[in-house]
Amino acid sequence: MELWKNCWNCGHDTPQERVALEFFPRILEMFSKKDDGKVNQRAWSVFYDSYLFAKCRKCSAPSLFVDEYWTQTTSTEESKLISEEVKANGVSKSGNLVHSLNYPAFSKNPFPQWTHDLEETYMVLFWEVYQATALGLNSLAMMGIRTIVDKYASDKIGDIGGFEKKLNALLESKIVSSDQHALLKVVVDAGSASAHRGYKPSNKHLKSCLQIIEHLISVEKFGDVINEIKQATPKRTHNN
Ligand SMILES: [Zn+2]
Known part of the structure; x- marks a missing residue:
């Protein structure tokens, strides 16, 4: 399946060549707040992030795409499924994608x-x-x-x-x-x-x-x- 991502140089989605793909689990501290603004409760959550380094097939510009998946459990089954789906389709459908970043975020004309x-x-x-x-x-x-x-x-x-x-x-x-x-x-x-x-x-x-x-x-x-x-x-x- 062809991988399509936004190319900062072309300024729109283009087919991309996968150069490298890595996964990394990340533990994040979360908290809720009381009415007085003080921290109420702390909890830990596990994110399973994919790091895709790709090259635009149209202009050859390289980019790094980081997708952050929030996992419901700490089981390796869930992260395994996310990696398999990302490897096959560039994105995980069953994973809970909470945020996507891409670097660089250059724009040819950032201000009107x-x-x-x-x-x-x-x-x-x-x-x-x-x-x-x-x-x-x-x-x-x-x-x-x-x-x-x-x-x-x-x-x-x-x-x-x-x-x-x-x-x-x-x-x-x-x-x-x-x-x-x-x-x-x-x-x-x-x-x-x-x-x-x-x-x-x-x-x-x-x-x-x-x-x-x-x-x-x-x-x-x-x-x-x-x-x-x-x-x-x-x-x-x-x-x-
Ligand atoms: Zn491009």
């Missing part, structure tokens, strides 16, 4: 081109949000998104107080529409929940919040271009 033209503070904030998103640090990314909204509001109407005040001022000054105001309120509330109440947004919700502020900030960038187009567009004479 339009962010390169942003004022440096915005650019750095966006880039850190993209990096946190890529690493699965959703709460941190969400807090970063809220910071971008904060900076945007302060730049437009000054540092006049809390988020509610700032968002209302943006609306009253007609800098944002009532639809945008409602969206920004959702984004800020989600960011505050991450900052103060331990909210970890799902990938889907994080992506939606990111898109909302990408639209808001990227429109700004077109301000100069819009003025140029306005200047260059011949004025209407009659009703044409």
Whole structure:
């Protein structure tokens, strides 16, 4: 069976040549917490990880793929089955796959081109949000998104107080529409929940919040271009 994995160089799934495959069991300490935040109970769990070193058949780029399987028992039968399935299909169907990593995680264009033209503070904030998103640090990314909204509001109407005040001022000054105001309120509330109440947004919700502020900030960038187009567009004479 042909092995298909994501190639960082091609940027999509490609057939891969298996160079080496190793398995290694790993013991991990887990714990539950009490209401007061202190550790309640500790337990040990066994993970059975597969390490696949492979080479893309299209571009020859090498990658390491690590799949972490959580085993229900400590019996060797379970880990044996996982290794057999991974050897045959590249993945174990009966194993409980909890996490997959691949190295390197290079990207040809990690940050959208339009962010390169942003004022440096915005650019750095966006880039850190993209990096946190890529690493699965959703709460941190969400807090970063809220910071971008904060900076945007302060730049437009000054540092006049809390988020509610700032968002209302943006609306009253007609800098944002009532639809945008409602969206920004959702984004800020989600960011505050991450900052103060331990909210970890799902990938889907994080992506939606990111898109909302990408639209808001990227429109700004077109301000100069819009003025140029306005200047260059011949004025209407009659009703044409
Ligand atoms: Zn490739």
